[in-house]
Amino acid sequence: MTNPYAASGVDTEAGDRAVELMKQAVSSTHNNLVLGSFGGFAGMIDASILKSYDHPILATSTDGVGTKVAIAQAMDKHDTIGQDLVGMVVDDIVVTGARSLFMTDYIACGLLEPTRIADIVRGIAKACKAVDVALVGGETAEHPGLLKPHEYDVAGAAVGVVEKDKILSSEKVQVGDVVLGLQSSGLHSNGYSLVRKIVADNNWQYTDLIAEFGRTLGEELLEPTALYTGVLNKLLQDIRYQNKFSTMSHITGGGIAANLSRVLPAHVSLDVQRSTWQPQPVFQVLAESAGINLFDLESTWNLGLGFAIVVREDSAASIIGSLRELGVSSWQLGVIEPKPENAESKGYLSSAKGTHGGSVRLVGEYAK
Incomplete structure (x- = not known):
């Protein structure tokens, strides 16, 4: 049966293929703080880690990569832009003295091409793993008519924790x-x-x-x-x-x-x-x-x-x-x-x- 949504330019099957391609990379960032399996509606973190703090303070940051994505698109090279996203987010959090615990990402694209999306997310996951931050969730949204088929934008957010008397300021x-x-x-x-x-x-x-x-x-x-x-x-x-x-x-x-x-x-x-x-x-x-x-x-x-x-x-x-x-x-x-x-x-x-x-x-x- 033909999916009527596909006629509008949104391919949900392509989204499923992209998820399969990125699944292993994302799962590799999951440490003992992560609860639940890959693909849930929400990422879950075991907050009992906060009990080891006398006065835990949460720190959060959100950011994107900016127009650098236009160069990745022109070069058709998408496996490094994810590290830019991670760096822009978690390196803002460490400024406070906090340790980042987990991160989520968001990708908006004109056409969901599974391999391209998987390359982006693999880059995010690789960078998260390098700094011991769990990538616990994300969203890929197809926006036909708003973005051209080859265009996309990326954003992300992370949460960290720091002891109150160790906040840097x-x-x-x-x-x-x-x-x-x-x-x-x-x-x-x-x-x-x-x-x-x-x-x-x-x-x-x-x-x-x-x-x-x-x-x-x-x-x-x-x-x-x-x-x-x-x-x-x-x-x-x-x-x-x-x-x-x-x-x-x-x-x-x-x-x-x-x-x-x-x-x-x-x-x-x-x-x-x-x-x-x-x-x-x-x-x-x-x-x-x-x-x-x-x-x-x-x-x-x-x-x-x-x-x-x-x-x-x-x-x-x-x-x-x-x-x-x-x-x-x-x-x-x-x-x-x-x-x-x-x-x-x-x-x-x-x-x-x-x-x-x-x-x-x-x-x-x-x-x-």
């Missing part, structure tokens, strides 16, 4: 704390509308081989977002570093100064020393091709600085060493100082995302 920041930068893997998932404009203005093709990248333009632009959560969770649990972390910042939309300002108290300032790192070739090539100074892109791209942590000065060197052992390159960006008089007239930014935070500016020249 601006209140713990002290003058003299050291700010460490963690290297990004590239553009991550921000500023891609500008990236695509630069590509179009230069008449580039994503299949073009770029010497500075050692691979095609599309492959470079699809480099997935670095995952910091797994490593930072380990350091936060390390007995050597108890009470040594003050706060953290995920350098995403809004750029470097804005994302640092929002996690610092209003009475302090930070000079971010550009000379302490060199932006990767992807930033330099795109900026030069667009005729834009890197300084003018600091509010759009991370420029190689994917994450920042504020720590006590006596543990900074040791934490850099521990991060190195765990495969993350980090360095000292600057030191927390008292806020100077007339900070705004001296080039400091102190307002971002509706908050009035610390005064932050970038100084000097980038390393060559």
Whole structure:
């Protein structure tokens, strides 16, 4: 019997095939917190883990990947975009000091092509497993007429938990704390509308081989977002570093100064020393091709600085060493100082995302 729903452009059988293709990958993320079997109406988590906390606080975040999905669609390569989604969500949660417990995803598409959807979800599951976060549910919705057959968008949400007295925030920041930068893997998932404009203005093709990248333009632009959560969770649990972390910042939309300002108290300032790192070739090539100074892109791209942590000065060197052992390159960006008089007239930014935070500016020249 013909399914009348299929005549409207929605193929429920294709959805079932996609579920079968992704089932093993999703199930591989399930740890001992997950209850119920794959494919239920709702994901279930054993909340008895909260009994091990004196005062558990839940933390949650939701996000998407943005227009980076347009490049994945143009390249017909969909197995990395899932890591971008996971990174954008769980790395916001670890900023609070929380450990992410579980995640859900949502994919809207114009035409449900099972292999493509399964590739996306496998990427999400692989990243979740890498940071020990259970992927407990999701939804794939077919939207014919709203999205073109090859188009899709992805979003996700996660929930984590942190002990109340271990929440990281601006209140713990002290003058003299050291700010460490963690290297990004590239553009991550921000500023891609500008990236695509630069590509179009230069008449580039994503299949073009770029010497500075050692691979095609599309492959470079699809480099997935670095995952910091797994490593930072380990350091936060390390007995050597108890009470040594003050706060953290995920350098995403809004750029470097804005994302640092929002996690610092209003009475302090930070000079971010550009000379302490060199932006990767992807930033330099795109900026030069667009005729834009890197300084003018600091509010759009991370420029190689994917994450920042504020720590006590006596543990900074040791934490850099521990991060190195765990495969993350980090360095000292600057030191927390008292806020100077007339900070705004001296080039400091102190307002971002509706908050009035610390005064932050970038100084000097980038390393060559």
